[in-house]
Amino acid sequence: xxxWRYFFKRLLLSIPVLFLVLxxxxxxxxxxxxxxxxxxxxxxATGAEAExxxxxxxxxxxxxxQYLDFxxxxxxxxxxxxxxxxxxxxxxxxxxxxxxxxxxLGFWAILLPLFIGIPxxxxxxxxxxxxxxxxxxxxxxxxQAMPNFWLCILLLALLRQTQGGGxxxxxxxxxxxxxxxxxxxxxxxxxxxxxxxxFGAVSVPLLTGIDWGALAVDIKLILPPAIVLGSxxxxxxxxxxxxxxxxxxxxxYVETARAKGLKERAIVWKHVFRNALIPLxxxxxxxxxxxxxxxxxxxxIFNINGLGRIFFLAITQGDLPLAGALLFIFTLIIIFLNxxxxxxxxxxxxxxxxxx
Amino acid sequence: xxALLGGSATVGLAGCSALLGDDDDGNGNGNGNGSDDxxxxxxxxxxxxxxxxxxxxxxxxxxxxxxxxNEAYLEIEEAVRDDMVLLPLxxxxxxxxxxxxxxxxxVGALGIHHQQFTDVEVDGDDELNLLNSTFxxxxxxxxxxxASGIVINQVYETLTHYPNGVAEVENKLIEEFEVxxxxxxxxxxxxxxxEFHGGEELTADDVRYSFRRLxxxxxxxxxxxxxxxxSGIGVEYDxxxxxxxxxxxxxxxxxDDYTVEITIxxxxxxxxxxLTYDGFSIVPEGxxxxxxxxxxxxxxxxxxxxMANGTGPFEYDxxxxxxxxxxxxxxxxxDGEPTIxxxxxxxxxxxxxxxxxxxxxxxxxxxxPTSQYDPSLIDAEERDDGSEIGTYGPFENDEETNYLAVxxxxxxxxxxxxxxxxxxARQAIAYVVDHEELIEDVLExxxxxxxxFTPPAIWPTGEDGYNQWVDEWPYSPNETDIEGAAEVLEExxxxxxxxxEIEAATYExxxxxxxxxxxxxxxxxxxxxxxxNNSTQFSTLQDRGEDGDLExxxxxxxxxxxxxxxxxxxxxxxxxxxxxxxGDATGYYLDWQVNLD
Numbered sequence: 004x005x006x007w008r009y010f011f012k013r014l015l016l017s018i019p020v021l022f023l024v025l026x027x028x029x030x031x032x033x034x035x036x037x038x039x040x041x042x043x044x045x046x047x048a049t050g051a052e053a054e055x056x057x058x059x060x061x062x063x064x065x066x067x068x069q070y071l072d073f074x075x076x077x078x079x080x081x082x083x084x085x086x087x088x089x090x091x092x093x094x095x096x097x098x099x100x101x102x103x104x105x106x107x108l109g110f111w112a113i114l115l116p117l118f119i120g121i122p123x124x125x126x127x128x129x130x131x132x133x134x135x136x137x138x139x140x141x142x143x144x145x146x147q148a149m150p151n152f153w154l155c156i157l158l159l160a161l162l163r164q165t166q167g168g169g170x171x172x173x174x175x176x177x178x179x180x181x182x183x184x185x186x187x188x189x190x191x192x193x194x195x196x197x198x199x200x201x202f203g204a205v206s207v208p209l210l211t212g213i214d215w216g217a218l219a220v221d222i223k224l225i226l227p228p229a230i231v232l233g234s235x236x237x238x239x240x241x242x243x244x245x246x247x248x249x250x251x252x253x254x255x256y257v258e259t260a261r262a263k264g265l266k267e268r269a270i271v272w273k274h275v276f277r278n279a280l281i282p283l284x285x286x287x288x289x290x291x292x293x294x295x296x297x298x299x300x301x302x303x304i305f306n307i308n309g310l311g312r313i314f315f316l317a318i319t320q321g322d323l324p325l326a327g328a329l330l331f332i333f334t335l336i337i338i339f340l341n342x343x344x345x346x347x348x349x350x351x352x353x354x355x356x357x358x359x
Numbered sequence: 360x361x362a363l364l365g366g367s368a369t370v371g372l373a374g375c376s377a378l379l380g381d382d383d384d385g386n387g388n389g390n391g392n393g394s395d396d397x398x399x400x401x402x403x404x405x406x407x408x409x410x411x412x413x414x415x416x417x418x419x420x421x422x423x424x425x426x427x428x429n430e431a432y433l434e435i436e437e438a439v440r441d442d443m444v445l446l447p448l449x450x451x452x453x454x455x456x457x458x459x460x461x462x463x464x465x466v467g468a469l470g471i472h473h474q475q476f477t478d479v480e481v482d483g484d485d486e487l488n489l490l491n492s493t494f495x496x497x498x499x500x501x502x503x504x505x506a507s508g509i510v511i512n513q514v515y516e517t518l519t520h521y522p523n524g525v526a527e528v529e530n531k532l533i534e535e536f537e538v539x540x541x542x543x544x545x546x547x548x549x550x551x552x553x554e555f556h557g558g559e560e561l562t563a564d565d566v567r568y569s570f571r572r573l574x575x576x577x578x579x580x581x582x583x584x585x586x587x588x589x590s591g592i593g594v595e596y597d598x599x600x601x602x603x604x605x606x607x608x609x610x611x612x613x614x615d616d617y618t619v620e621i622t623i624x625x626x627x628x629x630x631x632x633x634l635t636y637d638g639f640s641i642v643p644e645g646x647x648x649x650x651x652x653x654x655x656x657x658x659x660x661x662x663x664x665x666m667a668n669g670t671g672p673f674e675y676d677x678x679x680x681x682x683x684x685x686x687x688x689x690x691x692x693x694d695g696e697p698t699i700x701x702x703x704x705x706x707x708x709x710x711x712x713x714x715x716x717x718x719x720x721x722x723x724x725x726x727x728p729t730s731q732y733d734p735s736l737i738d739a740e741e742r743d744d745g746s747e748i749g750t751y752g753p754f755e756n757d758e759e760t761n762y763l764a765v766x767x768x769x770x771x772x773x774x775x776x777x778x779x780x781x782x783x784a785r786q787a788i789a790y791v792v793d794h795e796e797l798i799e800d801v802l803e804x805x806x807x808x809x810x811x812f813t814p815p816a817i818w819p820t821g822e823d824g825y826n827q828w829v830d831e832w833p834y835s836p837n838e839t840d841i842e843g844a845a846e847v848l849e850e851x852x853x854x855x856x857x858x859x860e861i862e863a864a865t866y867e868x869x870x871x872x873x874x875x876x877x878x879x880x881x882x883x884x885x886x887x888x889x890x891x892n893n894s895t896q897f898s899t900l901q902d903r904g905e906d907g908d909l910e911x912x913x914x915x916x917x918x919x920x921x922x923x924x925x926x927x928x929x930x931x932x933x934x935x936x937x938x939x940x941x942g943d944a945t946g947y948y949l950d951w952q953v954n955l956d
Contacts, residue, residue, distance in 0.1 A: 053941055054942070059577065085495075088493065088495065089493075089495040089680060089681070090495045090496060090501065090663075091495075091578075091660065091663065092495065092660075092680075100679075100680070100681070101681070155711070156711050159711055159712065159715050160715075163715045163718050163719060163756075164755060164756075166718075166719065166756065176719075183719070183721055184705075184715070184716055184719050184721050185715065185719070186707070186712040186715055186716055187682075187705070188681075188682050303708070303709045303712075304709050304711055304712055305709075305712060306705075306707045306708075306709055306712040306713075306716075308681040308682045308706075312681075313681070316493060316708070319868070321896070321898060
């Protein structure tokens with residue numbers, strides 16, 4: 004089997020996966036313990052009102068009809084309306100408003116571990132069993148052991164007490180760009196875009212300017228939650244990076260390179276780093292899964308109006324269509340990331356796809 | 360006074376007759392429920408008394424019959440207590456903390472969402488900054504939650520209102536009202552010269568249109584408040600063949616520009632109170648086309664979140680859903696211009712982050728989460744009405760704030776399905792519950808002891824009557840009376856050999872009930888009854904309640920207006936029949952009707 008046939012086989016496999024997920028979600032949402040009408044109307048409503056609501060929401064239709072509707076709607080991206088959290092709002096417009104802050108958070112939550120976790124791991128791997136190695140490894144394990152929600156609350160309490168100086172010796176509020184609150188949703192209005200007509204019909208966005216002050220505020224606002232969200236993967240990258248370096252540095256070809264008289268610098272940069280990156284690919288793509296789960300807690304506690312917080316509200320308030328639609332989007336993201344991972348492997352690692 | 364004494368005297372007697380009756384005609388209370396062995400513990404009890412009392416309330420709706428109704432309410436309370444179908448635990452405590460630089464009037468028992476921010480001053484700022492929970496509607500007829508209610512009440516107004524949430528109804532958009540001799544026709548004279556934010560003058564047509572929306576619109580979530588008789592004003596209307604309201608048929612007549620006449624099916628003494636509910640807010644005629652005969656100036660989704668046009672002291676400015684809401688002063692306000700320029704709400708549901716926001720002094724008035732709450736930091740004095748005023752602090756930011764705690768019109772309780780839990784077991788649980796301890800240990804003192812279902816502020820016999828009620832409460836108030844519990848069980852022949860097991864159903868969003876159930880389990884100790892807690896989703900509890908499948912369960916009731924009957928109609932034993940729920944019966948999940956003669 005060639006590498007690309009292997010890749011396309013994986014691509015096709017995602018279709019039954021998608022259907023399975025949709026079916027599972029339907030069963031869970033429509034036949035589970037949550038009574039959507041009660042969730043929406045509250046305990047004071049009368050039976051007649053509840054019945055009217057059931058009819059309006061289509062809950063009295065035969066189950067197979069509801070299932071067919073459900074699947075076709077989702078596959079055509081008609082994600083329906085929220086019932087409880089944002090009553091009667093189109094899910095797509097909710098995603099449009101709540102998506103950007105989540106992306107912004109996710110971007111920084113991936114960037115931070117990439118630029119802190121991996122370099123630290125490589126540093127530790129290149130100096131095994133030194134004090135530097137011990138410090139980095141132990142703090143990595145400790146960091147990974149701290150649950151997100153606890154870190155969030157701790158960070159909030161720490162930062163808010165720096166107001167007006169405090170015992171940390173600096174004031175986070177006035178340090179760099181000034182902020183009013185450490186919680187809240189970033190504006191994300193730091194760039195200006197103008198739409199220009201290209202080829203007659205298509206409009207193309209063109210970045211015309213960046214408000215650096217607003218960008219700085221948005222970055223400052225997102226740093227604490229992003230550090231918390233990225234913390235677990237930061238530690239994972241540190242440890243896997245360290246092991247990967249240790250493995251490659253002790254392999255035969257490095258030995259050979261040394262024997263040929265290559266400089267240590269060239270060995271590390273040209274041979275060791277490249278090969279050590281291979282085991283990190285699945286770690287980095289898998290992080291995205293953690294980010295989706297973690298953003299629920301981090302966004303709630305830092306009051307960021309993102310998909311994670313809305314998902315949390317939808318689940319706790321019994322908003323089935325919204326929760327289902329968000330689950331579907333999360334599923335799509337995860338399937339896409341899996342495909343991306345396979346794709347990267349196909350490119351990087353020549354061993355992929357060979358008959359075993 | 361006599362009624363009270365008489366009531367307490369019957370406690371003992373009724374208890375005896377119930378026990379004796381068990382031997383005499385064990386199966387006499389069949390009612391189609393004879394197969395259920397548990398019901399054989401009692402034959403006659405106080406359900407008849409409650410039923411008769413409720414019927415008396417319904418039969419005496421005239422304003423001058425208030426004493427009769429109050430007596431009946433008291434009898435219902437007695438029946439509830441003596442049968443122990445429902446054990447009140449605590450009344451809600453509305454707390455408010457505000458920084459010294461804010462000057463804001465106190466609020467009353469009906470809660471902060473009734474307060475209009477016209478007399479608020481913020482030193483050094485012209486904006487009042489507050490926190491709010493998520494909400495998704497500014498359309499009054501969709502509003503069922505406090506979060507939207509507090510905003511809607513600044514923008515839209517009702518005919519009558521409770522100034523600052525104090526439980527005394529006053530005119531808002533009306534000059535005066537008149538009631539016909541048969542108490543069925545109410546004539547309202549509107550204030551002249553009241554303008555909507557859009558510049559239109561308020562007229563009787565607007566009132567009719569607004570009330571029609573509440574009754575007819577598919578978006579209305581409380582149409583029973585205008586159509587229903589027991590829990591609403593019960594306006595006259597025609598029904599269509601499938602039981603809906605016939606469009607344009609409600610009896611709200613426009614007499615002239617400033618006069619509206621409402622005809623109701625049965626006398627409703629609380630009509631003026633019910634009209635304070637958000638759903639009765641007046642919007643300009645024809646603004647949305649969600650009822651027959653109107654095309655609408657804006658479509659409903661815009662009306663829901665992107666604009667507002669009322670007569671209130673503040674106008675819509677900006678709403679970004681899930682993030683923040685801002686309203687600005689209405690310079691043409693008819694009832695005293697607000698002192699502040701604008702009000703801003705940060706929308707935030709997480710307790711830690713709300714607390715952070717308050718500590719940053721971004722919120723001027725706030726509440727604090729239980730995790731950060733320390734009752735020993737309160738320095739407040741209690742006043743005659745039970746409210747407490749003083750200071751709280753210092754907080755971690757070294758600030759001391761003002762503090763106000765008000766007993767609100769809300770009651771939180773454990774109730775029983777009568778046919779699943781025998782009376783001696785219900786009473787034994789009441790004996791071991793120590794209200795004071797529950798409130799101190801479980802609620803960190805964030806609640807007021809409840810011995811009756813009706814909160815003290817609207818107790819039918821007033822303050823003295825309420826104090827007497829507490830003194831005479833038979834199940835050892837504020838102590839764990841194991842002996843009392845043992846005695847009542849022994850009399851009923853419940854012994855170690857045949858113990859009773861009770862499942863206490865609580866719901867996850869209110870974990871304090873699970874703690875209380877656990878406390879009760881421990882207190883019952885060696886007694887021949889045991890309580891196991893089962894914590895589920897709220898909707899599961901509701902479903903099981905409607906199926907008659909609950910034994911002991913936790914719930915709360917909050918009054919939207921200051922009328923005792925708004926909580927009491929659910930006690931009418933015939934209305935507690937779970938086999939007719941959720942359609943025809945709307946009472947508490949008690950199945951109290953099985954004991955009716």
